[in-house]
Amino acid sequence: MDTESSTTPAPLLEVKDLRTYFYTRSGTGRAVDGVSFTLKQGESLGLLGESGCGKSMTSLSILRLVPRPAGRIVSGQVLFRGRDLLRISEQDMRRVRGKEIAMILQDPLSTLNPVFTIGNQVAEPLRVHGVVSRSRLWERVSKLLSLVRIPAPESRLKDYPHQFSGGMRQRVVGATAIAAGPRLLIADEPTTSLDVTIQAQYLRLLKELQRESNLSIIYITHDLATLARICDRVAVMYAGKIVEQLTVEALFERPAHPYTEALLQSVPRMDRKVHRFASIEGSPPVVYDLPPGCAFAPRCPKAMDICRSESPPATRIGADHHVSCWLHEKDEHESHAAGSQERQ
Ligand code: SF4
Numbered sequence: 063m064d065t066e067s068s069t070t071p072a073p074l075l076e077v078k079d080l081r082t083y084f085y086t087r088s089g090t091g092r093a094v095d096g097v098s099f100t101l102k103q104g105e106s107l108g109l110l111g112e113s114g115c116g117k118s119m120t121s122l123s124i125l126r127l128v129p130r131p132a133g134r135i136v137s138g139q140v141l142f143r144g145r146d147l148l149r150i151s152e153q154d155m156r157r158v159r160g161k162e163i164a165m166i167l168q169d170p171l172s173t174l175n176p177v178f179t180i181g182n183q184v185a186e187p188l189r190v191h192g193v194v195s196r197s198r199l200w201e202r203v204s205k206l207l208s209l210v211r212i213p214a215p216e217s218r219l220k221d222y223p224h225q226f227s228g229g230m231r232q233r234v235v236g237a238t239a240i241a242a243g244p245r246l247l248i249a250d251e252p253t254t255s256l257d258v259t260i261q262a263q264y265l266r267l268l269k270e271l272q273r274e275s276n277l278s279i280i281y282i283t284h285d286l287a288t289l290a291r292i293c294d295r296v297a298v299m300y301a302g303k304i305v306e307q308l309t310v311e312a313l314f315e316r317p318a319h320p321y322t323e324a325l326l327q328s329v330p331r332m333d334r335k336v337h338r339f340a341s342i343e344g345s346p347p348v349v350y351d352l353p354p355g356c357a358f359a360p361r362c363p364k365a366m367d368i369c370r371s372e373s374p375p376a377t378r379i380g381a382d383h384h385v386s387c388w389l390h391e392k393d394e395h396e397s398h399a400a401g402s403q404e405r406q
Contacts, residue, residue: 072144073100074245074278075124080138082123084349091349093119093133095302103245106272106279108293108310110286110325112346116302117282121248124280125163126155142246161191164244166235166252173235174223180207180234181219187241206237209274210267229260236267240275247271250282265291286329290314295382298322301347301357304376308383318385320362356388364389 078098084091094116101107109117122128124140126147140147147158159165164187167173174183184203188194194202200219207215210233223231232252239247249268253261269292272279281292289296289310296313298306298321306319317323324342344361347353353360359369366388374388 073141074103074105074143075101076139076141077120077124078139078141080120080123080140081136082119082128083134083136084132085134086132086350088350092302092352093349094123097138097299097302097304099297099304099307101246101278101280103278104272104276105295106281106293108289108296109280109282109299110284110289110296111299112284114346114349115299116349117299118250119302120299121165121250121280121282124248125159125165126152127159157191160187160244161193161242162244163246163248164239164242165248165250166239167250173238174231176223179220179222180226183223184234184237184241187238191242193242203241206241207234209240209271210234210237212237228257229263232260232264233267236264236271240271240277243275244277246278246280248280248282251284253285253288261288268292286313286325298325301352302349303357303386305358305387306383306385308380308385312380312383316380316383318379318383318390319387320364320389321358324361356386 077100080094080097081092082094084093097116097120099107109120111117119128119133123135124142124147126135128135135148138148142158142163147155150158174180181200181203184206185199188199188202203219204215207218212218212230212233218226223234226234235252247268253264265288268279268281271277279292281289283289293310295307295309297304298313298319300321306317306322308317313322314326317326321342328341342361347357347360353370355371356362356365356369356374359365362369368388372388374386374391376384376386377390378384379390
């Protein structure tokens, strides 16, 4: 019997070889191109990369919200609590959205409707998913507002969004997202439009919510500092693929992919003396016109001949550390070769 599989709890989410393509006059755009990762209950995973690398499209694919008709999920599996979300009916999927998986969008402040009261907006997911009885609805809404640190919540239920400060509105959006008790929260750059103080408060709030309700989080960002504060593990994306997966500590201590290294060299670090920040030469490829081989090759200072013709496979280079780069694949081949020579 496989002892490990009998004792290790199944992951909450398992994304396997997910592919989402866009079919337009410009050709076929491989926006998500064979993405695989897992997420445990209570764990937070950061999706990191430049704009257009496929982070947001990966999360929209998980929720089956890819813009139609151009976009289509062409293959793969999204196993959520063992059930493949790509194979269930649209009606069942509507129950999953909001109730089991919630999403906070890039500009959370604009998600509040100015003509509805705060109380009604937090109550909406509770009503839609029938989470509490009518008699306990307002008690539950007040509790949620108090959970996100809104003072005297009972007295604020009939207020409108314009009567709340930016930071408070942000917290109300958090309350709305967790109202129906989801197990997974997908946060797509929710702090981008906020000033630094509110950003810090918001990240603290997310961490607290995660601790209190054992919530799993997928946090989409291009900001390394945010990622360090909120995530346990990171998947670095480039041109629709995950090129490296590792823990947050490993990200800062021993990045292995040249793209990850370049991202780290382009930002200030408190723990390192840097005289000059390096920018990444060139621009990210267009998904409609990807080069053959490794998509990072035209920008990579370490590119070799094989990189321009063959796509590197994912290689395990440590506990919870995988990288797709021929440099590491080469190391593996060499160590295998050395091992077999020694054995001869
Ligand atoms: Fe650079 Fe080659 Fe590695 Fe791609 S596979 S990141 S081009 S070294």
